[in-house]
Amino acid sequence: MAYQIGLYLIYGIAAQGIGYLWGKTGVLPLGQSLFFGIAAYVTAITLRADGNLFLNLGLATIGLTLISGLAFLLATLVFRGRNESGPYFSLITLALVMIAEQVAGTASSLTGGFNGISGFNSLGNLDPFGGFYYVIVAATVTVSLLLFILNRLPINLIVKSVMDNEPRMQLLGFRTHVIKGAAFAFSAMIAALAGGLFASHQGIVTPTSAGFALSAEMVILTAVGGRFHVLGPLIGAVIVGWASAELRDSFPYWELLMAVVFILVILKSPGGIAELLETAFRWVWPKEAKHVPPSVLVPKIQFNKQKKPLRFEDVKLQIGVVQILNKVSFEAPLTGIISIIGPNGAGKTSALNTITGNLNVTGGRIMLGESRIDSRPPHRALANGIGRKLQVPSVFFSLSISENLAIAMMAGRLRLADLFKPATYQWRSKSLFDILSNPSVPLNEELTEPVKHLPQGHRQFLEYAMTVAAEPSVLLLDEPCAGLSPDETTLMTELVKTYQSETSGLVIVIEHDMSIVEAISDKVLVLHLGQVLAFDDYDKVRLNTDVQAVYAGGTK
Amino acid sequence: MTLLLEIENLTGGYKDTNVLFDISVKIGAGSLLGVLGRNGVGKTTFARLVQGGIKASHGDIRLDGQPILNKSAHARRRMGVGYMPQTAMVFDDLTVLENLSLYPNKKSLDYYFDRFPRLAERLNQPAGTMSGGERKILSFVRTMIEDTKLIILDEPTEGVQPENINLMADCLRERVAEGAAVFLCEQNLNLLSEVSDWFLGLDSGRVIMTESADTTNRDDLNAVLSL
C-alpha cells in the first residue's frame, strides 16, 4: 500500500508543477515527462554507477539546476518577442517529448532501449516499500509548502498578471518572456525532482517514463485534481491512482468513465476536485472578508528620471501596403501638455505605438535626448521614463482594483528581493494616493471583485491611475476621456493637469473634443494622412488654413 | 406614428445579477430615442437585452406586435433589428469590404463611401489594423446599410472626430426619415440633443426620465449625467 501511495505522490508532485505553470500563467506544458524522464534516466545511470549517498545527492542538485536551466533557456527563446502563452509552445513541448521517447527507445547503449535501465538500488539503499516512502512524503510536503509560500508573495501577483494581460505588463516595464521562462523552469524542476524520485522508487526506467502518454496522464491528473490549488494535482493523482488500481480489473468501463469525468471537468469545473472541496470547506468555515492593509511608503523609482527632450526625426511606419506615418518630425518640449489631433486614421495612435515600441518604425528614428528609443521591445519604454495609457482601457481584468494598483506600484520600483517580501503589496506612492483620495474618482479600493465588472468609464480612471503610479516623465494618454460623462471628463482633465504641474514632465494626449484640447494643451500637434500638418499653440493651430481645410472638408 | 418596439417591465443582466429593473418604453417607427445615463447605469445591458445578445430574466419585448423576447440575436436581426456594439464592433480579422459584405445589404455601399472616403481607401485592409475611430465608422456604416427597421447603437461616436460625428448624425436622420426607429445610447450630449426625438434617462438600472425632445433642455440632460 505505501509503495502504491508513494508512486501516486510522485506523479502528484510532477502534476503540482504542471498545475503551477498552467493554473498561474496559462501555459499548458504537454511535455512535462521530458524533464521527468531525463531526471529518471540520469538518476538510474548514476545510481547504477555508484551507491554513495552524498555523491548522488550532489549530482541530483546539479542535475536539477541543469534541467531547469535548460527549460528556462527553451522557454525564454520561444516566448521572446511573442505575446502569447499560446498553443504553439504547448505543441513544441509535445513534439520534444515525442522525440525524447524515440531517442530513449533507440539509443540502446545509453538508455538500454525498450527494456530500459534496471538493476540499481534506491537512493541511500532505502527500502522502496518502507524507508523510501518517507523520503517521498517529505518531498511532497516540501514542494507543497514551497508552493503555498510562493502563493503569498508578490511574485504570485506578477505571474498572474502576465497571464491576464501581457501587453500591459510590458508597458509597466516587466520582461514578460523572462517571467514565463522562470515559471516554466520552476515547473520543470519539480517534474525533474519527481522523475528522480521515480527512478529511485521503481528501480527501473523505460522510454515510457519520458513518453507522451505519461505527459498526457499527468495533465489529466492535474485537471481532474484542480490546477488552481496547490494541493489539487496531488489530490487528483492519489484519488485517480487509487480508484484506477481498485476498479480497473473489476469494472470494464473504467477507462470510459475516466474519459467522461475528464471531459466534464474541463467543460464544467475547471477548478477540479480541489475547487469542490474548497467550496464545501468554505460552506462550513466562511472566509473572512479581506481588508486592505495599510499603505507602506514606496521605494524610489529605479529608472533615471532626468528629463530629456522627445524628438521624432522623419519617422515612417508602413504596415502591409498602408503608409501609416510618413516622415513625421517634431520636437516636444521638456515639459507641458501636447495634444495630438487629426482625422480618424491620421496615425495618432500609431505614433504613440512607435514611441513605446509596440510598432517598429520602417524609417527615421525617435530620440529621447541622445538615445534612440524606437523599435525597442515595449518593456523597455518605462525604463526611459515613458508611461502609456491605451485607447481601449487595458487593465488586469481578473484582478481586483487593489491588486491592479499593487502591480502598477511595483512597476519601475521592484528589485529582485522585493518579489519575496509581502510588504511590497502595500506600496502606495503620493501621486497614486492623491488620485485615490479624491472623492470624485470612482475607484473603491475595498472592492475585491475582479475589475471586469467595472464599467468602461471607471476602467479609464483605473488605467490612468496605474499609468501614473510609476511617475513617468513622459506620459502618453490615448483618448483618456473616451466614454466619460461631462463631469468625469472634467475630473480627468484636472487629474492630468495636476500630474503635469507636479512632475513638470511631458504629457502627450490624443483627443478629439476641441474644448478639452483648448483647456489643457500647451501645444497642439495636428496629424493628417500620417504627416504633421501643424505643430503650434492652440490659437495658432485653430487659425491655420491647412488645418481648417482638413477639418472643414471632411477627410478628403 | 406606428408603434414599432414595445418594452414592458424588462428586467435582466448577466448570469444571476440583474442590472436593469422594470424598464418600460415604446418607440414608434420613424423616431429616435436617445438613451443617456452615467457610466455603469446599464445602457449597454439595455441595448443588448433588446438586441438579444443577453437574455432577459422577465418582461416583454414586442417588435411590430410580435413577441421577440425568446428569439435569438440572429433571429431578431432577420426580423429587422440592427446593432452596433460599443466594443468589438467590427470583425478584426476580416477586411473592410468583407466586414461590409458578409450579408446581403439593402443600401448601396458607394453612398456611404462618398461620405466616409477613408473606408473606400482601405477596402482590402484588415479592419483590426485601422484606428479606433475608423473602426467605429466602419461598424456604423455596416449598421446603416443593413435592411433593418430598428437600429440599436451603443456609443457610436467614441473616438470619432467631430466632423464625422456630424456626418453620422445626417445618416441617422435619413434612416429615421425613411421610417426606421433608432435606439441611441450616447454620452455625447451634442449629438444626442441634435438627433433625438425622445430621451430616456437611466440611473442604477431604472428609468428616471422619459421626455419628448420638445420639452427637454440641456440642463435636464446634464442633470441625468451628473446625478
Added chain:
Amino acid sequence: MSPVLLLNLAWQISTLALIALGLAIVFGKLRIMNMAHGEFVMIGAYAPVITSMLGLPGWLQLPVCLITVAFVAFVLERTIVRHLYGRMFDSLLATWGIAILLREIVELIFGRSYQSVSPPLSGTINVIGVDYPAYRIAVIIGIFLGFIGFSWWNTRSKMATRIKAMVGNPELAEAIGLNTARLSAGAFVFGCCTAGLAGLILAPTVRIEPMMGLDYLIRSFFALVVGGLGSLEGLGIGVSIIAGTQTFLGAVSSQTYGYLAVLTLSILFLWLKPNGIHSSSR
C-alpha cells in the same frame, strides 16, 4: 527517383491532404485543437467492418461511413465541442478526452484485435512504367479532383469568411444575422467527415484497430503547422513536406529517422515561423 517511390509519395500526399483538410477547417477555422481528429479516421476505417458484420452490400460502405461519422461528430459538437469555442487549451484537453472515449467505445464493440478489409478495386494498372494497385491510382485521382472542386467552391462561397467572422467575434456574428450554432456544427461535422472518408479510403491498406488514429492526427497537425493555417496552398505545401520527408527518409534509412525529422522540422517551424510557410493572415 524510382517511379514506385513517386507513386507512393502521391498516395501519401493525397490521403494526408484529405485528413489535414478536415483538421484545417476544425483547427484552422474553428480554432478547436481537435485531438480526436484521428479517431474519426479510425471510425471511418471501421465502416467496411460494420457493413460486412451486418452483411450489407459493399456499395453501402460510403453512406454507412459518412452517416456514422457525421452522427458522432454532430452529437459531440452539440454536447461538448460547442462549449469550447474560444477556449483553445480547453478544446485540446476535452477533445483529448473525446479521443480516449471514442477509442474505448470502439474497443468495447469491436475488440482490440486488428481487422482488415479488401479493396473494392483489385488488380494493378501500369503507370509510368510500373504496375501499381488500381485502387490507389483511383484514390489519388479522386482526391485530386475533389480538391479542385472544393477550392472552386471555396473561392465562390462566403462560407470561409463567415466562419472566420464567427470565430473572431461570435456575438457580432449573431448580431448581423449569422446562425452561429448551425454554422459551427456544420463546419465541425464537415471537417470530421473528411477524416472519416480518408479512413474509409485507407481501410484496405492498413491494419484497422482502435489506436490507429494517433499517427494520422500527429502528421496532419504538423502538416498544418509547417504549411500554415488558413489557405489551401499552405495545406498542400505542408502536406507535401511532411509526407515527403517521411516517405523519403523512411525509404533511405528507417521509419524512426523519418519520424524524428518530421518532429524536428515541426519544432523549428513552431518556434521560428509559427504562421507556417504560407499563411493568409498577416
